[in-house]
Amino acid sequence: MIQTLFGSLDQPEKRSVFDRMRDAVARTRESLSDKIEGVVALTREVDEAAFEELEGVLLASDLGMSTTGAVLGALRERSRRQAICNGAELKTLLRAELLAILQARDSLPKRVIKPPEVIFLVGVNGTGKTTTSGKLAAWYRKQGRTVLLCAADTFRAAAIEQLAVWAQRAGVEMIKTRQGGDPSAVLFDAVQAANARRTDLLLVDTAGRLHTKTGLMAELDKMRRTAQRIIWDAPHEVLLVLDATTGQNGLQQARLFTESAGVTGIVLTKLDGTAKGGIVVAIAQELKLPVRFVGVGEKMDDLLAFESEAFVDSLLGTA
Amino acid sequence: MFENLQDKLQRAFKNLRGQGTVTEANIHDALREIRLALLEADVNLLVVKELIEHIRAKALGQEVMTSLSPTEQVIKIVRDELVALLGKDTARFQFASRPPTVILMAGLQGSGKTTTSGKLAAWLQKGGHRPMLVSVDVYRPAARQQLKIVAQSIKANLYEGDERGEPAGPALVERLAKEARREAVNSGCDTLIVDTAGRLGIDTELMDEMAMLKALLGPQEILFVADAMTGQDAVRSAEAFHKRLALTGTVLSKMDGDARGGAALSIRHVTGQPVKFIGTGEKPDAFEPFHPDRIVSRLLGMGDMMTLIERAESTLDRKQSEAFAKKALSGDGFSLEDFRDQLRQIRKLGSLQSIMKMLPSVGPFQGIQQMADQVDEKQFVRVEAIINSMTKKERNNHEILSGSRRKRIADGSGTTVQEVNQLLKQYAQMRRMFKDMGKGGGAMQRRAMSMLGGMKGMGR
Ligand SMILES: Nc1nc2c(ncn2[C@@H]2O[C@H](COP(=O)(O)OP(=O)(O)OP(=O)(O)O)[C@@H](O)[C@H]2O)c(=O)[nH]1
Ligand SMILES: Nc1nc2c(ncn2[C@@H]2O[C@H](COP(=O)(O)OP(=O)(O)O)[C@@H](O)[C@H]2O)c(=O)[nH]1
Ligand SMILES: [Mg+2]
Ligand SMILES: [Mg+2]
Numbered sequence: 001m002i003q004t005l006f007g008s009l010d011q012p013e014k015r016s017v018f019d020r021m022r023d024a025v026a027r028t029r030e031s032l033s034d035k036i037e038g039v040v041a042l043t044r045e046v047d048e049a050a051f052e053e054l055e056g057v058l059l060a061s062d063l064g065m066s067t068t069g070a071v072l073g074a075l076r077e078r079s080r081r082q083a084i085c086n087g088a089e090l091k092t093l094l095r096a097e098l099l100a101i102l103q104a105r106d107s108l109p110k111r112v113i114k115p116p117e118v119i120f121l122v123g124v125n126g127t128g129k130t131t132t133s134g135k136l137a138a139w140y141r142k143q144g145r146t147v148l149l150c151a152a153d154t155f156r157a158a159a160i161e162q163l164a165v166w167a168q169r170a171g172v173e174m175i176k177t178r179q180g181g182d183p184s185a186v187l188f189d190a191v192q193a194a195n196a197r198r199t200d201l202l203l204v205d206t207a208g209r210l211h212t213k214t215g216l217m218a219e220l221d222k223m224r225r226t227a228q229r230i231i232w233d234a235p236h237e238v239l240l241v242l243d244a245t246t247g248q249n250g251l252q253q254a255r256l257f258t259e260s261a262g263v264t265g266i267v268l269t270k271l272d273g274t275a276k277g278g279i280v281v282a283i284a285q286e287l288k289l290p291v292r293f294v295g296v297g298e299k300m301d302d303l304l305a306f307e308s309e310a311f312v313d314s315l316l317g318t319a
Numbered sequence: 320m321f322e323n324l325q326d327k328l329q330r331a332f333k334n335l336r337g338q339g340t341v342t343e344a345n346i347h348d349a350l351r352e353i354r355l356a357l358l359e360a361d362v363n364l365l366v367v368k369e370l371i372e373h374i375r376a377k378a379l380g381q382e383v384m385t386s387l388s389p390t391e392q393v394i395k396i397v398r399d400e401l402v403a404l405l406g407k408d409t410a411r412f413q414f415a416s417r418p419p420t421v422i423l424m425a426g427l428q429g430s431g432k433t434t435t436s437g438k439l440a441a442w443l444q445k446g447g448h449r450p451m452l453v454s455v456d457v458y459r460p461a462a463r464q465q466l467k468i469v470a471q472s473i474k475a476n477l478y479e480g481d482e483r484g485e486p487a488g489p490a491l492v493e494r495l496a497k498e499a500r501r502e503a504v505n506s507g508c509d510t511l512i513v514d515t516a517g518r519l520g521i522d523t524e525l526m527d528e529m530a531m532l533k534a535l536l537g538p539q540e541i542l543f544v545a546d547a548m549t550g551q552d553a554v555r556s557a558e559a560f561h562k563r564l565a566l567t568g569t570v571l572s573k574m575d576g577d578a579r580g581g582a583a584l585s586i587r588h589v590t591g592q593p594v595k596f597i598g599t600g601e602k603p604d605a606f607e608p609f610h611p612d613r614i615v616s617r618l619l620g621m622g623d624m625m626t627l628i629e630r631a632e633s634t635l636d637r638k639q640s641e642a643f644a645k646k647a648l649s650g651d652g653f654s655l656e657d658f659r660d661q662l663r664q665i666r667k668l669g670s671l672q673s674i675m676k677m678l679p680s681v682g683p684f685q686g687i688q689q690m691a692d693q694v695d696e697k698q699f700v701r702v703e704a705i706i707n708s709m710t711k712k713e714r715n716n717h718e719i720l721s722g723s724r725r726k727r728i729a730d731g732s733g734t735t736v737q738e739v740n741q742l743l744k745q746y747a748q749m750r751r752m753f754k755d756m757g758k759g760g761g762a763m764q765r766r767a768m769s770m771l772g773g774m775k776g777m778g779r
Contacts, residue, residue, distance in 0.1 A: 060364050062550040065355055125573060125601070126429025126546065156601070157468035158461040165460035179468075210576040215697060243429065247361035247550025249578040270428060273519045275552035298428070298458070 050090070051076060061278035061315060064248050067285050071097050095312055101285050102308040111236070116148070116194035118202045118227055118234035122220060122261050123241035124253055125208030128269035128295055130159065132241055133205040134166025135295070135303040141170060145200040150190035151176040152183040152223065153207035163205050169300055183207065183219065184226040191230045204235070211256035220261040238263045239292060244270045244277035254283045268306070269295030276315055346378055349393055360579030360618045363554045366588045373400050398615055404584060405611035406593050413539040413567070418509040419451070419500065421536045425529060425560055426544035428517030431572030431598055433462065435544050436514040437469035438598065438606035439570075443510055444475060451476040451508035453499035455532070456516035457487040466514050473603045478502045489528045496535055513538070520559025533564055542595065543569045545582055553582035554589045561590040572598035575605065579618050583609075636664065647753040656714040658746060659706040666699060704732040705742055717743065 051072055058068040074097050075090070084090055119136070121129045130153065137147045149167045151174055153159035160176050167174035175190035187204060194202040206223070209216035227234040240263040242250055257263050268277045271294045280291050291306040350371055357367045377396045414420045422439065424432045433454070440450040452470045456462035463479075470477035478499035485491045496513060503511040513536065518525035533541065543557060543566045560566055569586050574597040583594050594614075599605040643661055647653040653661075706714060708731035713720055720728075720743065722736075729736045 056364055059358060060551050062552075065358055124548065124576070126431060128429065156465070157472075158465035161461035161464050162459070210573065212575075212577050218697070243546075243548075245427065245546070245549050245552045245556070247548060247553075247578070247582070248359055249361070249548040249576065250550075252577060253548075270519075273427070273552070274521060274555045275550070279550065 050087070054090075054094070058278070061276040062247055062250075062282075063278040064251065064282045067101075067282040070285065071101070071281075091316065095316055098281060098312045098315065099308055101281055102291070102312065104284060104288050104290075113233075113236050115198060115200045116191070116202045116231070117200065117236045118191065118194075118204065118231060119237045119239060120204045120206060120220075120223070120235045120261065121239050121241055121267070122206050122257055122263070123208060124210050127208065127241045127243040127246075128267070129153075129208065129241045130162050130166065130205050131298065132239075132267050132269060132293070132295060132303070133163060133203050134170055135300055136203055136293070137166065137170035137172045138300045139303055140201050140203075141172060146197075147172045147201045147203060148190065148194045148197070148199045149174040150187055150202060150204040152187050152190075152204050154179055154181045154183050154186065155207040159205075159207065166300075184222050187223050188226050188230070191227050191234065195230055211253050217256065217260040220257075224262065235262075237265060239265050239267050240289070241267045241269060242277075242280065242283075243275075244268055244273065245275040246277075246279055248279070248282075250279035251282050251286065254287055254289060258287060258289070263289060265290050265292040267291075267293045267295065272296040272302070277311075278315065343379065346375065346393075349378075350375055353393075353397055356619060357581060357584075360581035361548075361550045361553070361585075362581035362618075363551055363585035363588070366554070366585050369588075370400060370404070370584075394619070397619065398612075401584065401615045401618065402611045405587055405614070407611065412595070414510075415539050419503040419511045420509060420540075421500070421538040422510060422512045422540040422542060423529075423532060423536065423538040423564075424512065424514050424542055424544055425564060425566070426517060427519065427546075427556055428459075430517065430544045430546045431570070432517065432544045433466050433469065433514050434601065434603075435542075435570050435572060435596075435598055435606075436466060436512050437473055437475070437603045439542075439596075440470070440475040440512055441473045441603040442596075442606055444473070448510055449476070449508045450510040450512055451478055451499065451503040451506065452512050452514065453478040453480065453495065454514040455492045455495050455499075456514060457482065457491050457495070458516045462516065469603065476503075476506060476508055489531060492528060493531060493535060496532055500536060511536075520556045520563075526559070526563050529560075529564055540567045541565065542567065543586065543590070543592075545569055545571055545586055547571050547573045547576065547580045547582065547597075548578040549582040551585075553585040557586040558589045561592070566590050566592050568592050568595040570594070570596045570598060571609065575599040580614055581618060583614055584618070639664065647750070652750040652754055654715045655706055655709065655717055655746060656711070658749075659703060659714070662699060662703060701732070701734055701738065702742055705729075705734055705739055708732040717746065 054075075055068055055072055058071060059065070063071070071094070075093055078084075078093055078097075079090060082089075082093075084093065121133050121136075123129050133149060137149055140147050147170070149163060149170075149172055151160045151163045153163070154177060157179070160179060164174055164176070175186060175193055177186040177189075183206065190202055190204070193199075204223075206220065207216075209220075211217065224235060238261050240254060240257050240261075242253065246253070254263065254266070266280060266283065266289055268280055268291055271277055277294075283289055284291070291308075291311070294304050294306050294311070296302045296304060353374060354367055354371050357370065358364070362370075374393075374396055377400070378393055381392065381396075424436055426432050433456070436452055436454075440452055443450045452466060452475055454463040454466040456466075467477055467479060478495075480495045480498055482491060482495075485494075499513070500511055502508075513532065515529065515532065516525070518529070520526065532538075541564050543560055545553060545557065549556075557566075557569075569583070569590070569592065571580060571583050571594055574580060587594060594609045594611075597607050597609050597614075599607060639660065643653060643657055646657060705728060708728045709720075713724065713728075725736050725739045725743075729739050732739075
């Protein structure tokens with residue numbers, strides 16, 4: 001059973017998920033749709049002014065100039081060919097355009113992985129790596145898989161204690177070292193433990209780091225190599241945890257973390273706020289990185305599988 | 320990576336030559352470039368719109384001066400406009416007439432409140448104050464423990480308090496805050512810094528809690544801690560906090576990255592309150608007063624020389640630097656030993672990357688900024704290891720470094736002969752470069768470039 005942004009109909013108790021998402025969307029004061037309706041009302045005919053207005057709308061959601069330009073370019077092209085005559089049609093086209101970008105990598109076949117499957121959580125400071133590690137531990141345990149947490153943030157004050165609380169909440173064990181210890185060393189221990197115990201999944205919480213700090217980025221590379229000493233194809237997944245409030249810098253984060261840490265997917269956190277997280281469209285456009293999960297709060301079950309349709313609908317306010 | 324606004328404007332103004340005034344037609348492209356640059360820097364769309372109108376009005380009909388190129392002229396207008404928006408005199412702090420002065424930290428989750436609380440305490444200590452820290456973040460796991468460790472690392476007073484098994488909620492928060500203020504008075508602390516839990520502006524319950532804290536403590540300062548990487552949403556969150564709490568200023572954290580920091584403009588615009596400090600790293604001393612003119616340069620991709628100079632002045636040993644300069648510029652040139660001393664000094668300034676980022680991307684340092692991301696900091700450690708493996712005699716007489724000596728040095732420093740050779744080559748180049756400078760030679764810029772380029776190539 002896969003939980004989606006809207007829950008699944010055969011699981012009535014999951015309705016709360018839908019409600020939460022809808023709440024989150026409703027709370028967003030100026031949704032994209034309001035602005036688009038504005039455009040629509042003004043222009044029976046789709047003229048240049050409408051496109052300029054749309055540009056503003058996309059920019060306000062943090063899509064960034066170049067992605068916005070590309071999306072609008074494609075939209076212009078299609079509206080010319082299909083003789084669009086009203087805003088509603090334009091909106092449908094825009095939705096399709098955004099979906100195409102986000103889904104470019106959605107349907108990758110799942111690799112068969114011999115346990116333990118190793119997942120790294122990486123990202124700049126304060127985006128939600130530790131919280132997401134805890135949420136994911138609970139998430140996979142609910143699926144009946146065995147999970148081990150690795151506290152590889154040995155730098156930030158009380159980071160280990162923070163993850164320990166999550167380990168307890170999720171009911172999983174955690175491998176740790178002292179603060180100031182070597183993250184690769186604790187990772188080595190954790191991979192070995194997971195291997196010995198035949199744990200299905202090892203979730204590795206790493207220290208926040210700015211992508212511009214080469215030394216710290218090299219540390220991630222070292223961690224990869226450390227994991228590979230025991231499991232040759234580890235890490236099987238590297239999740240870049242991205243804060244939905246992030247602006248254009250998010251693209252550079254995605255580029256550089258992909259370069260040094262081999263990012264395979266994105267977790268978009270704090271979507272319960274007013275920020276739209278439109279930068280993931282820019283990232284998907286350039287790097288074809290899929291969004292895997294979204295964070296919608298600080299509690300353990302405030303994690304949803306990413307659903308591009310629902311995301312775009314919430315972006316456009318059509319949910 | 321980013322093309323400089325100046326370069327872009329230069330392109331936009333190519334057709335302007337020979338015309339007397341800046342007109343609507345020829346400024347159109349330039350304004351578009353400015354708009355783009357501001358949006359790329361994450362300045363809020365509506366703020367950009369307003370700014371562009373101001374800039375247009377000022378630029379239109381201006382005489383094209385002979386002393387300034389049209390590009391320079393427009394950039395000056397943009398700069399002035401941005402500095403005007405950001406305001407002057409920003410790092411002024413309000414202290415209570417009757418201590419303790421209370422500083423309330425506010426902001427979204429993960430923005431940097433706890434780290435900044437520690438930095439602020441360290442900064443106040445340096446200024447002769449006696450701050451006390453307290454965390455009322457009873458929600459996030461280990462949040463109070465985090466502040467405790469931070470306080471210990473800077474030897475600041477902390478009111479730890481006891482949760483006594485009380486459930487997390489406003490009642491516990493209120494009790495801890497009250498106790499902390501009493502404790503601050505009793506132990507003669509003149510400031511109380513209250514670290515709070517991160518919250519969303521739309522979370523009414525938690526915003527009520529903030530309002531309660533404000534009413535209870537009557538803080539002199541309510542600082543909004545915002546992440547420099549924040550995008551368009553900055554206005555919405557800042558507005559929500561400001562409406563409810565009447566903020567007194569902003570701290571922009573994580574400025575050590577490569578975010579342009581346009582959120583500073585957005586936040587200033589909606590709160591009307593100045594940005595007072597910036598955070599430039601994870602450690603307690605990575606904290607600086609905010610200077611509008613400098614962030615404007617960065618916003619537009621034009622470097623931050625002032626900060627660099629200021630930092631150099633406060634951290635470098637002036638006498639030693641002057642002695643080095645004298646030696647380097649005159650007859651004999653500097654030795655490898657002098658070189659090592661200088662390296663150590665430079666590294667005190669911060670990472671080479673951060674130094675390079677502060678150089679303007681136009682003029683003599685053109686191109687260096689963009690190389691910052693490729694520099695391998697570890698290279699410095701290796702260079703130092705190589706020099707450390709030399710005898711004192713070798714360090715002061717590089718000519719005696721024969722093949723066998725080089726082999727020994729490579730082995731001793733865990734490097735290769737190739738790397739030792741490369742270092743010696745660069746050293747020779749630099750010696751020559753400085754001597755040229757001493758003679759007033761002009762080829763310095765090219766040399767500096769090739770030197771840095773060499774360092775980049777020297778990676779593992
Ligand atoms: N509202 C909201 N808050 C979140 C979400 N995910 C995480 N947070 C909060 O964001 C803050 C930072 O989260 P952490 O998990 O500590 O982030 P981190 O990336 O591990 O931080 P560092 O290790 O310090 O770099 C905490 O206060 C979390 O409770 C989310 O989806 N929504
Ligand atoms: N690089 C960098 N990291 C910072 C800065 N300020 C805070 N951080 C990091 O950002 C993360 C969140 O900071 P924290 O103080 O816990 O945020 P809070 O949740 O608002 O209290 C931590 O990993 C800090 O080390 C800064 O100026 N530069
Ligand atoms: Mg963490
Ligand atoms: Mg905190």
